[in-house]
Amino acid sequence: MVKTLYDSDMRALAHQTVDALFDHVEGIAGRRVVDWQTPDELRARVRIDDRGGADGMALLRDLMENAIQLHHPAYMGHQVCPPFPTSVIADLVISTLNQSTAVWEMSPIGTVIEQEVVRWLADRAGYPATSLGTAVSGGSAANLTALLAARAHWNSKRESGVGSRVSEKNHASTPDSRPPTPSRPVILCSADAHYSIARAASIMGIASDDVVKVATDDQHRLDLDVLAAALRERKVMAIVATSGSTATGAFDDLRAIAALRDRHDTWLHVDAAHGASVVLSERLRPLVDGLDLADSLAWDPHKMLWMSLAMGVVLVRDGRWLRRAFEADAPYLFNAERASDNIGEMTIQCSKRADAIKLWLTLQMFGTQPFVSAMEHVTDLTRYLYDAVVASSDFEAMHVPDFNIFCFRHRSDDATNAELRERLIRSGQAWITSTVLKGQRVLRVTMINPRTERGDVDRMLAALRRFAAT
Ligand SMILES: Cc1ncc(COP(=O)(O)O)c(C=O)c1O
Structure with a gap:
């Protein structure tokens, strides 16, 4: 019989690892944030010897020593957090159970937890019950997913030749008598937009000239006059605003941008990967005033909710566009009875880690x-x-x-x-x-x-x- 390796040695290694990690984090302030080494020095440390026989604990300790120490109080670097321990503990359970949440029958419990977490986040964003969303690998995947939903909306307008915005409060939704939508989908985004917007467009086959960068004002927010002028010049598939821009953390004026979206009958996506979490703080929430008016948004709990990588979320205000974007024929996985519970029917991934469990565990234990x-x-x-x-x-x-x-x-x-x-x-x-x-x-x-x-x-x-x- 093949040995599964689930033996007492592994249990001991698991215990030692957890202790070593807690010791490492608790003692971090006495270390350097990083021990600088050249790529060659680092490569020499990690060369594989496939005869095995290495001391696992020694390897893991070496890894801890040589990491960039995000838990160090002097780490003020990139937007990657020192995760909350509940997230780390959940990670071990998520990996061990290895539930794949794209298909209901492969993980009923993982599916309902993800649905619960997505619903909780959608409620916090002020989204209606008709919204849908999924956990994704992060802001980049959320932006791509949302823009695919925007294109489904755009395509449907082209097919019908009229403004087909779904009738909802807060949306200027009247079908109009304007000419049919032209065939080239254009995206308007801030000059400071994260590069994943241009990359998503390129993955979608949108020409780089059709990703129009709108200038920012002196506080690095989308300049509303320039945006209004750009919207007068052409019909666009989507406006992308940012809440918490990568370079300066600037928050665009979402309410004003949503008004322009209504006037020009287009889609508003908000890349709030960094900033959406402020909705949880009464003091900081005004920064995202108008977030509920967006047609879609990206929200990364692995940034400002201190979840370990990777956990992003995409939310689409009218969930039908998300479903439309990912319609697929896969009778070996999807069937009509379970369509609403198969998360894989509205996302890119098929094998899909149950990452929502970490936010669920943290919220259940400590609230907000x-x-x-x-x-x-x-x-x-x-x-x-x-x-x-x-x-x-x-x-x-x-x-x-x-x-x-x-x-x-x-x-x-x-x-x-x-x-x-x-x-x-x-x-x-x-x-x-x-x-x-x-x-x-x-x-x-x-x-x-x-x-x-x-x-x-x-x-x-x-x-x-x-x-x-x-
Ligand atoms: C505003 C914004 N959007 C998107 C991203 C990309 O997110 P991720 O790295 O999770 O793909 C970032 C990352 O820094 C970001 O700052």
């Missing part, structure tokens, strides 16, 4: 309070950094932060700013990122670790100053 306090804490810390930068003579703020992303710059040239970031992260003292904003190299911070405190922010700035002085 840990999310709200963590979000408000990182927002306050970002503001603290902004104030320190504004009060300084050697740094300048590039914008006023709305949430937890902030770009600033040493008052020197681009090359110095790039080098400051490089020296900081190689030193292991803190981790920040860098980007180009309106042609200038800037330093960029995402406050995403609820353990980061003001002292960590002060130390990060002091380290940058020390490097600048040499």
Whole structure:
């Protein structure tokens, strides 16, 4: 008989691993954020010896040591979170049970948990009962999925030759007598839109010229006048707004954009991968005022709800367009009786990890309070950094932060700013990122670790100053 490996050695390794992980996270502040190594040094560590025989615990410890330490309070880098432990614990269970949630009969319990989580998120977004959605691998997949639903809507308008917006409150839905929709689907998005919008368009066969980038205002929000002018020039398949843009965390004015959407009878997708979670905080919710008016939205619990990778969600206000986009003939999996429960009938994936379980477990155990306090804490810390930068003579703020992303710059040239970031992260003292904003190299911070405190922010700035002085 083939040995399954589920033996007492594995149980012991599992226990040791959990202890080692908790020790690692608890002791993290005493380490460097990363021990910088070259790709060759790292490759040498991981070379496979297929005769086996390695000490599993030693390998796992080595992996922990050599990771970028997202749990470190001085990690203020990319939009990848140090996940809540409930999510990590759920991950072990999700992997062990390995339920695939695309087809009802393959995981009834995984299916209903995903449906429950998606419904809960849709309610929080202010979406009606007719909305549908699925868990996806993240914001990129959510944006592609939503744009496919937008195209199903667009195609149906073309076929009928009239405005076919589904009649609902909040939507200007009157069938109109305007000429049939032209055949090239155009997307209007912000100049600061995440690259996954252009990539989704290219996957969908939309010409790059038909992804029109709309300029942003001085706070990096979609410029409404420029958007209105662009809409007057052409009929579009979809407008893409952003709630929490990647570069600066800017929130577009969704209510105003939804009004333009109504006037021009098109689709509004909101890439709220980063920012949708603020709906849970009474204090931060005004940032996404009008989110409920969007036709679709992307929401990543693996960003600002501190879930481990990968967990994104796509929501479509009128779920019929999501279903229409993914109609498939697969009698070996799908049948009419279970159509409404087969999540695979409205998503790209077929093998589909039951990731919604981690958010479900966290909410069931703790409710929304840990999310709200963590979000408000990182927002306050970002503001603290902004104030320190504004009060300084050697740094300048590039914008006023709305949430937890902030770009600033040493008052020197681009090359110095790039080098400051490089020296900081190689030193292991803190981790920040860098980007180009309106042609200038800037330093960029995402406050995403609820353990980061003001002292960590002060130390990060002091380290940058020390490097600048040499
Ligand atoms: C605004 C926005 N949209 C989409 C994405 C892509 O999300 P994911 O990395 O989960 O695919 C990001 C990621 O940083 C983002 O900031």
